[in-house]
Amino acid sequence: MFSPLIKGDIISIYSPSKPATAIAKARYERGKARLEALGFTLKEGSLTGKEDYYRSGTPKERAEELNALLRDPHIKMILPTMGGTNANSMLPYLDYEAFQHNPKILVGLSDVTAILLAMYAKTGLPVFYGPSVASTLGEFPPFVHYTEQYFKDLFLRSLSIPYDMPIPPIWTDDRVNWLEKTTEKTQHPNSWITVQPGIAEGRLIGGNINTMYGFIGTPYFPQIKEGDILLLEDTSKSIAVVEKNFAMLKLHGIFDKASAIILGKHEQYDDLGSGRKPYDVLLEQLDGCAIPIIADVDCCHTHPLHAMPIGLRVRVDSTNKQITFLENWFS
Known part of the structure; x- marks a missing residue:
C-alpha cells in the first residue's frame, strides 16, 4: 500500500482552501522548516504565494494544483497548507484515477475532509486525518513537539500493530x-x-x-x-x-x-x-x-x-x- 518515509523523500504541499502561504506566511515557513529538519525534500504546489481574497485560487486552479502532485510518481506524501471553507468545490475536478494508480500518503484535516473522504470513496485507499503544514506543524513548542513525535511514529517507521x-x-x-x-x-x-x-x-x-x-x-x-x-x-x-x-x-x-x-x-x-x-x-x-x-x-x-x-x-x-x-x- 505505502512505504515508510525516509530522509530525502519528497513531501508536496498544496493550498486547497485558505491562501496560507500568503496570509500566514510566518506560520507556513515554520511548518516547512520542521519538515526540512526531518530530512525531507519539499515540493510546493503551483498556488504557493498566491491569493484570491478568501482562497488560493478558483476551484479548477486548486484542483489542478493537487492533480499535478497526485500525478507525480516521485512524491511520497501530500500535505495541505491549512484548511478553510471551500475545498468541496474542488471535488468534481480531482484526478481520482491518479491517486488510485499511484497511491500517496494523503493527509489533512478540517476543510480537507472533503478531499480525504472523496478520495477514499472513489478509490478505497486509506487516507489520514492529520496535520497540515501551517496550522499544525507551524505551531510553537511545547505542543508541536508531541505532534512531530506522533508524525514520526506513524509515517517514518513500520507500525507495530496493534498500535x-x-x-x-x-x-x-x-x-x-x-x-x-x-x-x-x-x-x-x-x-x-x-x-x-x-x-x-x-x-x-x-x-x-x-x-x-x-x-x-x-x-x-x-x-x-x-x-x-x-x-x-x-x-x-x-x-x-x-x-x-x-x-x-x-x-x-x-x-x-x-x-x-x-x-x-x-x-x-x-x-x-x-x-x-x-x-x-x-x-x-x-x-x-x-x-x-x-x-x-x-x-x-x-x-x-x-x-x-x-x-x-x-x-x-x-x-x-x-x-x-x-x-x-x-x-
Missing part, C-alpha cells in the same frame, strides 16, 4: 501566537472522556462535521456501513451549529449504523451560556442508543494532534479511554 494511540499530557486551543510568539499559551492537563462505556471494532470514517455538510449525500461521500466507527470533530462553532450538524448526520441515518463514536476536542467551542458540551448535544440526537462514545480526543484542531487512519479498522474502548489501530498501512 495504541497515546494521550498527550497537555493540550491547548489558545489562539495567541498564530504568526509570531508573543506570550506563553495556556497549557491544560489532558484527559479523554468516557461519554458512554463499551468496546467496538470497525472501519474508521469521518472528519470535520461542518465540512461534511457541504457534500454529504453526493457521490463523493463514502457509503456509511453497519459497524463503522465515526470520527467527528469541529472548530469554533456555537452549540446551535453543533446541534444542526449532529442532526444532519442523524437525518442521513449515519448514527443508526455506527458501532462507536470518537469525538475530537472542539477548539474554541461556544456553549452560548448553556453549560452543555458537544457530547451532551450528541446524546440528544442518539435517542438512548448506548454505543461506546469517547470524547475530547486529540486528533483535530487543538494542539497536539495525532493523525488517524480513515478507511482502516480501529478499536474503541471508551470504558478505558483507549483507541487502537488494528491495520497497518505499510506494505
Whole structure:
C-alpha cells in the first residue's frame, strides 16, 4: 500500500482552501522548516504565494494544483497548507484515477475532509486525518513537539500493530501566537472522556462535521456501513451549529449504523451560556442508543494532534479511554 518515509523523500504541499502561504506566511515557513529538519525534500504546489481574497485560487486552479502532485510518481506524501471553507468545490475536478494508480500518503484535516473522504470513496485507499503544514506543524513548542513525535511514529517507521494511540499530557486551543510568539499559551492537563462505556471494532470514517455538510449525500461521500466507527470533530462553532450538524448526520441515518463514536476536542467551542458540551448535544440526537462514545480526543484542531487512519479498522474502548489501530498501512 505505502512505504515508510525516509530522509530525502519528497513531501508536496498544496493550498486547497485558505491562501496560507500568503496570509500566514510566518506560520507556513515554520511548518516547512520542521519538515526540512526531518530530512525531507519539499515540493510546493503551483498556488504557493498566491491569493484570491478568501482562497488560493478558483476551484479548477486548486484542483489542478493537487492533480499535478497526485500525478507525480516521485512524491511520497501530500500535505495541505491549512484548511478553510471551500475545498468541496474542488471535488468534481480531482484526478481520482491518479491517486488510485499511484497511491500517496494523503493527509489533512478540517476543510480537507472533503478531499480525504472523496478520495477514499472513489478509490478505497486509506487516507489520514492529520496535520497540515501551517496550522499544525507551524505551531510553537511545547505542543508541536508531541505532534512531530506522533508524525514520526506513524509515517517514518513500520507500525507495530496493534498500535495504541497515546494521550498527550497537555493540550491547548489558545489562539495567541498564530504568526509570531508573543506570550506563553495556556497549557491544560489532558484527559479523554468516557461519554458512554463499551468496546467496538470497525472501519474508521469521518472528519470535520461542518465540512461534511457541504457534500454529504453526493457521490463523493463514502457509503456509511453497519459497524463503522465515526470520527467527528469541529472548530469554533456555537452549540446551535453543533446541534444542526449532529442532526444532519442523524437525518442521513449515519448514527443508526455506527458501532462507536470518537469525538475530537472542539477548539474554541461556544456553549452560548448553556453549560452543555458537544457530547451532551450528541446524546440528544442518539435517542438512548448506548454505543461506546469517547470524547475530547486529540486528533483535530487543538494542539497536539495525532493523525488517524480513515478507511482502516480501529478499536474503541471508551470504558478505558483507549483507541487502537488494528491495520497497518505499510506494505
